[in-house]
Amino acid sequence: AQTVTQSQPEMSVQEAETVTLSCTYDTSESDYYLFWYKQPPSRQMILVIRQEAYKQQNATENRFSVNFQKAAKSFSLKISDSQLGDAAMYFCAYSPPGANSKLTFGKGITLSVRP
Amino acid sequence: NAGVTQTPKFRILKIGQSMTLQCAQDMNHNYMYWYRQDPGMGLKLIYYSVGAGITDKGEVPNGYNVSRSTTEDFPLRLELAAPSQTSVYFCASSYGSDGREYFGPGTRLTVT
Numbered sequence: 001a002q003t004v005t006q007s008q009p010e011m012s013v014q015e016a017e018t019v020t021l022s023c024t025y026d027t028s029e030s031d032y033y034l035f036w037y038k039q040p041p042s043r044q045m046i047l048v049i050r051q052e053a054y055k056q057q058n059a060t061e062n063r064f065s066v067n068f069q070k071a072a073k074s075f076s077l078k079i080s081d082s083q084l085g086d087a088a089m090y091f092c093a094y095s096p097p098g099a100n101s102k103l104t105f106g107k108g109i110t111l112s113v114r115p
Numbered sequence: 116n117a118g119v120t121q122t123p124k125f126r127i128l129k130i131g132q133s134m135t136l137q138c139a140q141d142m143n144h145n146y147m148y149w150y151r152q153d154p155g156m157g158l159k160l161i162y163y164s165v166g167a168g169i170t171d172k173g174e175v176p177n178g179y180n181v182s183r184s185t186t187e188d189f190p191l192r193l194e195l196a197a198p199s200q201t202s203v204y205f206c207a208s209s210y211g212s213d214g215r216e217y218f219g220p221g222t223r224l225t226v227t
Contacts, residue, residue, distance in 0.1 A: 033214030095214035105157030
């Protein structure tokens with residue numbers, strides 16, 4: 001069974017600084033998807049970024065980028081120029097492709113942003 | 116385009132009562148999912164469906180039932196509610212081809 005591990009329960013960053021959130025996963029599959037979801041206090045789950053395992057290039061979405069290390073099964077999220085609105089819980093998630101598509105989530109990390 | 120909608124937003128149940136959480140999507144997604152999120156934890160899969168008439172158990176199915184009679188709707192039934200079912204419930208849907216899931220706003224359920 002696939003597992004997703006987020007070992008840091010909380011992190012804090014100064015506004016305008018950069019922060020990296022860590023995630024590791026375990027799978028025997030060679031093809032899969034990885035995600036970072038943001039959950040603000042409104043509890044809405046918002047997709048931040050998505051990575052396809054067969055692509056070596058790291059995904060980026062504006063201030064958000066990932067460091068995908070397939071051999072190490074590591075998938076970290078970097079947030080640049082942190083903003084107060086970035087404060088939220090962040091979940092790392094894994095999904096196999098195709099007919100077995102369903103997400104396995106890590107426990108999440110609470111990110112606070114200091115003004 | 117409303118996306119994924121869930122009703123109700125909040126509900127308090129007494130132990131032993133039953134209820135149905137409603138979920139609907141208007142994106143013509145084949146795949147639909149139910150998750151629960153306990154305080155300070157990630158989401159855990161309860162049930163999922165890959166199309167109308169097809170459902171399967173996830174990681175934590177005990178105490179729940181689902182049905183999928185149409186592509187749009189995927190209700191979750193709680194029978195004989197227990198305090199352990201106090202949680203936030205999320206419904207999600209996807210095309211199933213790229214792993215990307217779209218989530219509803221969640222239902223906060225308290226069983227006392």
